[in-house]
Amino acid sequence: MNCDRCKDKAVYTRRYSGESLCGRCFSQSIVRKTAKTISKYNMIQRGDDVAVAVSGGKDSLSLLHVLSKLSKSGGYTIRAVTIDEGIPGYRDEALEIVDRYCNDMGIQYSVLSYKQMYNTTLQERLDQRTDNTSSCSLCGVLRRQAIEQAATDADVIATAHNMDDYIQTFLINTMSGDVSRIGRNIIGASRRVQPFCNIYESEIVFYAFINDIPFQSEPCPHMDEGIRTSIREFLNELEEKHSGIKNNMNKSIQKIANYVQDTKVRKTCQVCGQQSTTEVCSVCRMLERTA
């Protein structure tokens, strides 16, 4: 089969559109779609200093790859920030991959560890934990604030959340009854942007593959095998039978997020002074709970 765009040999069929594409045209389509998302939601301005949160996985290294192409014409600069949670073995390998990749690409790169920031590692906290806090919720709360810290001077923080992540999070919030979080998921001009939010996870894997991006594919040893995995598998099965369903859901969710307003008032954390929706912020509560 030949590429529908250039007539080279096709290597990818995009089921929801019926298009067959060669590797080069597929890559171009991902870069263009990302550019369109950035422009549609006004995510990045000319002159911006963009900090890309890079874990070493397929999504974040692909985002770095795409943004390094787009940054020239977009007139902005990019740099990578990585958070070292302190997961012996696992995170060390990722740090090496990111370090080597950024060196090869000529991208400035910095690491901030939980140890530097919170004087603790994820492993220590997991060992100390006395309640049933999941590893992902513990880590996620700490990581969010660490990324903010690592990117203090940046104009924009870009994360590599893809369309699948976005839909899964919507369903998890719906299933937990936490509707106001849906309102916090509005895509639009904000300091935290997700340029891959309209791209299928499966297409990012393929992008990384055909562009020889050396990502870490082993999952985190503390990966929460909870509800997100069930939701991911269910949506993948549905997409297999009814291709385009994820695209439709993504559009619905973006509309719903615009309707639902985040009614929580921003306060100042009484412990650390950071912005918070509660008297004591989620980080300080998490550190207290797992002390």
Added chain:
Amino acid sequence: MNCDRCKDKAVYTRRYSGESLCGRCFSQSIVRKTAKTISKYNMIQRGDDVAVAVSGGKDSLSLLHVLSKLSKSGGYTIRAVTIDEGIPGYRDEALEIVDRYCNDMGIQYSVLSYKQMYNTTLQERLDQRTDNTSSCSLCGVLRRQAIEQAATDADVIATAHNMDDYIQTFLINTMSGDVSRIGRNIIGASRRVQPFCNIYESEIVFYAFINDIPFQSEPCPHMDEGIRTSIREFLNELEEKHSGIKNNMNKSIQKIANYVQDTKVRKTCQVCGQQSTTEVCSVCRMLERTA
């Protein structure tokens, strides 16, 4: 194990609350929950003539059973209306069950057929259909208007949609990208009410079972084995692992439905003169398409 309420032998464990109940206390809890839903959403007023749409399945016959208990103290009257789509064999058995049940319960009962109303049967339309209209969407469009017709003089039309139906419909609308339909699903004072909207499907089956309600359990021969079945099974698996998830989703969806407004303007159908959101209503378009 004993009933947590009366110390009789327990026959049902409500996993999401941890309660163990005997048959009588379980039945009472369903009746009370329905009463609470009716009152919370102001569904039925004293003096109302309530037409209950009865198919002959567990949900609608259980609704009739519950409402016949509640109607006395609520000061309203109930009657049953059944739509005969014209499905040889299947619908005939249901009509017999409903007829006998209403006679036994002393409930007034009427039948309106597609033949009387549209001068066609579902079977004829399914045989004539030239496009890929699903049997459920064809039937659903015709049934909705038929119920309105059968209940023209009633103050309220009660349907037996349960919590599972409600959640499935939300996900189907999300997956089809049709967000405005979510806004049409607001629970509240309207002529069409769903007193079972906060009750698990599984608990309605059990209610019918312990109250010896003689429902038809065989599914419709034209049942659409499409996406609703996949969604039902997925949600049942999740509820099995994380009990209470459907309750949470139901609350989220009711909040979301209140945020999302149905922005479609009501017009008059150019063919039949009924209310419609389009120039020609869905019934006339469906009849035209399957003629």
